[in-house]
Amino acid sequence: MSDTTRTSQSSMPPERLLQLDNVGVHFPTRDGLVKAVNGVSYHVNKGEVLGIVGESGSGKSVTARSIMRLQPKNAINASGTIRYRCKSGEELLINEQDRLGRTMRNLRGNEIGMIFQEPMTALSPVHTIGTQIMRTVMLHRQVSKADARARAIELLTKVQMPRPTDIVDRFPHHLSGGMRQRAMIALALACDPALLIADEPTTALDVTTEAQILELLKRLQDEMNMAIVFITHNFGVVADIADRVAVMYLGRVVETGTVDEIFYEPKHPYTQALLQSIPRLGQSHGRRLRTIAGMVPDPFNVPTGCSFHPRCMQAVGGICDVKTPDDVVFASGQRARCHFAGQDRQAEAAQ
Amino acid sequence: MTDIQTLPSETLLVPPLAPKEEFKADASSTAKPWTLIWWRFRKHKLAVVSLAFMVILGLLAVFADFMSPYAPTTINRVNTFAPPTVVRVVHEGTLQRPFIYAMKRVRDPETARVVYQEDRTKVLPIDFFVRGEPYALLGLVDTDLHFFGIGDRRQQINLLGTDSLGRDIFTRLLYGARVTLSAGLIGVAFSFVLGLALGAISGYYGGWLDAMIQRLMEFIRSIPTIPLWMGLAAALPIAWDPLFVYVLITIILSLIGWTHLARVVRGRFLSLKSEDYVLAARLAGASEYRIVTRHMLPAMTSYIIAAVTLAIPEMILGETALSFLGLGLRPPVVSWGVLLQDAQNLRTISLAPWLLAPGVAVILVVLAFNFIGDGLRDAADPYGQ
Amino acid sequence: MTSTTKTKLSMHEDHIISVRAARKYFPVQEGWMRRVKGYVKAVDDITFDIRKGETFGLVGESGSGKSSIARLILRAYDLTGGEILFRRADGSVIDVSTLSDRDLRDIRREMQMIFQDPYSSLNPRMTLLDLVGEPLVIHGVGSQGEIRDRVAELLRLVGLRPEYLTRYPHAFSGGQRQRIGIARALALNPSFIAADEAVSALDVSVAAQNINLMQDLQEKFGLTYLFITHDLGMVEHISDRIGVMYLGRLMEVGPTDEMFAKPLHPYTEALLAAVPQPDPRGNRARKRVPLKGEIADAMNIPTGCPFHPRCAYADAKCRGEVPELRVVQAGRQVRCHHAETLDLTGVVAE
Structure with missing residues (x-):
């Protein structure tokens, strides 16, 4: 790889797979500049599941897409660095790559896989499931057509697709929602990526299917020792699958x-409030x-x-509405972007 | 776990939705749907320019007899195939009011062909509001006032040249615009009535009626248009009054053109039928009449206008093509298609390329309508993203 | 029954809605002649009652027919079979499914609906005054000035500023739009409101606001809700009683607390187990076994118990015989052959 791909700055710890520092993505619109992502930093270690939760408009998907450099054309990468450690051990500065260049194309699919909420956006309706997986395999690996097909069936078996030898020749519209999701996962895993970005993959599914897909992802993650960035708005799902969690609000x-x-x-008061606004099974009946x-x-x-200050019950005038808070880092490694994180007055308020 | 928001019971009825939000008097939140459509249309620069162009052209056509210096049928035997006159402002190095040089008709000694030369000594200033041939303005006021012209009776100002009979092409172009544009508008009006009625029936009632109308539309669309036009137009007796032929031609065009509009109307009806707000109105007890007039039609008008705008150029092209082939309008009616008949001959075109001016006009008008239609279509739903 | 019952239709005095053996089959058409090639049994033999002033929750996965029920009760669809009784404010009982158009118009004042999609449920070309005031205009309630005052009051009631009267819906967020929909539903003082996935499209924090609002309104006006959702946490929070639907059939009906503590139908058990909880330690402790397979195609409903292909407890009887919805305990009904013998686990409250 060329020299530009090597970072001149401090390198990541060896267990680190992906690191975002102060990433900003802006969109010029008719009504002004939208700072969809405004200084986001998070990291993913090898083999861990990072859950990213946030309400709509928090910028969680835009950030994930900037890892893949799959943003809309008019997106402005305003700031920050995205570093990724390739399978070879080399560090790559993703934000410096040409979005259509060879490095990015190799990265997508081969190093990083991605799955979406709506499988039909990722699956081509005019090709069979098998053809699509085979193409991805043959694009990144030097294998014969027969080997690629065998690999496709193997992948479909791996994602617990019923009747894989039959499904491999089916078109996506023949499959149910849950099976499409499995097919998309198989496609994303075609080249054993080290990182899987899952953007609300279970949001459109029913609870029983969602539970199946979550179990599947957990098992695959374990088997393949793959890291997952799991984006969702559902705290239950995050609690189920994630090792670490990043909570996003308004692009941060x-x-x-x-x-x-x-x-x-x-x-953080936002996390606290959100967690209390979810009705929980078995303990919430009748409670406001x-x-x-x-x-x-x-x-x-x-x-x-x-x-967050206009909605915060603990906001202090003159501080919260004036100064942008920095991360408060706790001994355990937990970080909260709040002026008063961990201070006593907040604990009192929460009581 | 304690509930922080244990509020007094009487305040509970107004939950704290945006307590710190200020009441913003934002113009767009109270703007009427058509205002929003106009705001969005304005962003489409090409459409706005095209709209201005069409408004000007429309005015020129309506006031063709006033705006043109001559009458469309006036023949001038000594001024045939005259090239476009050049309007100048500089004479012998000095700036003057707009003028033209007089033309001298000379014969090329080698080819024996008539050529026109500017006589650089004779300055003919362009006058405004000059007297000329008499006409009835808008068919009402008898007058002989023309917007511009030149004082010299033996010389002519031909902005776009003249044809084989010495008739002023600029004049004929303006008169032709009347016929061609109105043929487009009337044809679209016919097909609008047909398309709206059949499309609405198709989309609103559905079932076998929808299936029948759909098949009929597919059948009509599958017929090659030119042979169909030719067949229908050939059936028109040649002895009929040209004006009557003109009306029939527009009807023929609209009989084929309505399918596209019907498709748009049907599609809108189908998608609106499943909108929750239509169900909400029904659940509120609204009558079918109210649902159609208050909820469905207002949501459709902008789409229909866009579709109509896009259908006009089709009509204009149809009229032009028919007349060009000699199957539509015939002289003495002046339309762009009729004018283009003069440009059928390669020799005349090489000698007098200005005869193609009506063709350029057709292209410009078709483009303009397409741009306006595009702009309208983009603006038709100001609420979508 | 009571003297106020004018017709021979009768229902329990406490009940406001009684759905009896309701069926709704949608024909599936094919080809250009629209030949009917089969039926989707969206709702099949559904029977349940809703008590006055309660919130009846209806849960189920997509395609279970839960939304169709709301539309049948409100007569947005016509029934294929069965009847739906409604107790009017004056105490009389009517069968909604056989009403004439004119009587139906009258009934619409008393039953209303809140929609899932806050965007498509409001006509974007109407101001709030026209939107919320439309039911008032249709039913000829009051003069223009009175309607204006009433709409302003309704907006205040749902926590929106009366100054917003002249605004169009596009100026509002999803949560606010949903409140506009609630205000419209309340305009004619209905006694019954069907809420079809009313908060599913909203963000967590906004959904909580609207749920609280709906509960406050229920208390204030004595409303009865039919709350349809796929979110089990939400349905448990808001409902007094719950019906669980699967493939157009009601599998279990019962009081929320009892049902969630100890479900009687294997499908209810599976649903409860599938919900991921915002409780990582609990999730790790609880060994979840996801339900096998997926919901069947509504055109090819399995024979016998529709749930048997996915049921861990199914036997030959389940494959062959369609179970009836039957009462097994006081107030609890279940459609399962083995309800008495199965020992199912619900949600264990911490």
Whole structure:
């Protein structure tokens, strides 16, 4: 690979697979500049599942797409670096690559796989499932057609597709929603990627199918020792699959931590409030749901200071509405982007 | 776990939705649908320019007799195949009001062909509001006032040259615009009525009626248009009044052209029928009449206007093609298609390329309508993203 | 029954809606002659009651027919068979499925609907005044000024500013639009509201606001809700009683607490087990065995119990015989041959 791909800056720790630092993605629109992603930093270690949760407009999908350099054409990569460690061990600065260049094309599919909410956006309706998987395999590997087909059937078996030898010659529209999702996962895993980006893969599915897909992803992740960036708005799903969690709000990561830290000791008021606004099975009947005041501001009018302050029950005038908070880092590695994270007055308020 | 928001019971009825949000008087939140459509249409620069062009052309056509210096049928035997006159402002190095040089008709000694030469000594200033041939403005006011012209009776100003009989092409182009544009508009009006009625029946009632109309439309669309036109037009007796032929031609065009519109209307009806807000109105007890007039038609008008705009050029091209082939309008009616008949001959074109001016006009008008239609189509749904 | 019952139709005094053996089959057409090649049994032999003032939750996966039920009760669709009784405000009982158009118009004042999609359920070309006021205009309630005042009051009731009257829906967020829909549903003081996935399209924090609003309104006006959703957490939170649907059939009906603590139908058990909880430790402790397979094609419903191909407890009887919805405990009905013998686990409250 060329010299530009090598980072001149400090390199990542050896266990690190992907690292985003201060990534900003902006979109020029008729009504002004939308800062969809405004300084996002997170990392994924080898073989771990990072859950990214956030409401609509939090920029969670846009960030993930910038890892693959699959943003819309008019997106402006305003700031930040995205570093990725290839299978060969080399570090690659993704944000410096040409989005249509050979490095990116090799990265997509071979190193990083991606699955979406709607499988039909990733599957071509005019080719059989088998053809699509075979093509991906033959694109990245020097294999014969017969070997590629064998690999396709193997992959379909791996994703627990019923009757894989039959399904391999079917078109996507013959399959049910859950089976399409499996086919898309098989396609994404065609070349044993080290990282899988899953963008709301279970949102459109029914709970029983969702449970099947989650089980499948957990098993595959374990078997292939693959890392997953799992994007969702569903806290239940995150709690089920993630090792670590990043909570996003209005284009920023407001809190990161292990899944237990986020769910049992949330430090950011937004995380705390969100967790209390979800009805939980077995304990919520009749109890009033806690809400977060107001709504997510529109992206043209992001509040000054801490962008959550107008909805925050603990916001302090003169601080929260003026100064953008930095990450407060705790001993355990948990981070919360709040002026008062971990301070006593917040603990009092939460009581 | 304690619930922070244990609010007093009387405040519970107004939950804290956006308590800190300010009331923004944003113009777009109270803007009427048509205002939004106009705002979006304005962003389509080409469409706006085309709209202005068509408005100007329309006015020129309506006031053709005033705007043109001559009458369309006036023959001038000593001014045949005259090239377009050049309007100048500089005479012998000095700036003047717009003028033309007089033309001298000379014969080329070698080819014995008539050629026109500018007589650089004779300055003929262009006058405005001059007296000329009499006409009735808008068919009402008898007058002989023309917008521009030149004082010299023996000389002519031919902005686009003259044809084989010495008739002014600029004048004939304006008169032709009347016929060609109105043929397009009337034809579209006919097909609009047909398309709206059949499309609405098809989309609203569905079932076998829909299936029948669909098959009929497919059948009509599958017939090659030129032979069909030719067949229908050939059936028109040659002795009929040209004006009557003109109306029949537009009807023939619209009999073929309505299918596209019907398809748009049907599609909108089908998609609107499944909209939740239509169901909501029905559940509120709204009558079918109210649902169609208050909920479905307003959501459709902008789409229909866009489709109609895109159908006009088809009509204009149809009229031009028919008349060009000699199957549509015939002289003495002046339309762009009729004018183009003069340009059928390669020799005349090489000698007098300005005879193609009506063709250029057709291209410009068709493009303009297409741009306007595109702009309208993009703006038709100001609520979608 | 009571003296107010004018017709021979009768239902329990506490009930406001009684769905009896309701069926809705949609023909599936083929070819250009629209030949009917089969039927989708969207709703098949459904029987349940809704009590006055309660929230009846209807859960099921997509294609289970739960939305069709709301549309049948509100007579957006005509029934294929069965009857749907409704108790009017004056106490009389009518069969919604046989009403004439004129009587239906009258009934629409008393039963309304809240839609799932906050975008397509509001006509984008109408101001809030026209939208929320439309039912009032249709039913000729009051003068223009009175309608304006009433709409302003309705907006205030759902937590929107009355100044928004002249605005169009595109100026509002999804959550606000949903509130506009609620205001419209309330305009004619209905006694029954069907909410079809009313908060499914909203973000977590906004959904919670609207659920609280709906509960407040229920308390204030004594509303009865039919709450249709696929979100089990939400349905447990809001419902007094729940019906579980699968492939057009009601599998289990019962009080929320009892059903979720101890389901009687294997499908209910499987649904509850499938819901991922916002509780990582609990998820790790609870060994989840996902349900096999997927919901069958509505055109080819399995013989016998429709759930048997996916059921862990199915036997020969389940494959051959269609179970009836029967009462097994006081207030609890289930459509399973083995309800008495199965020992199923529900959700264990921490």
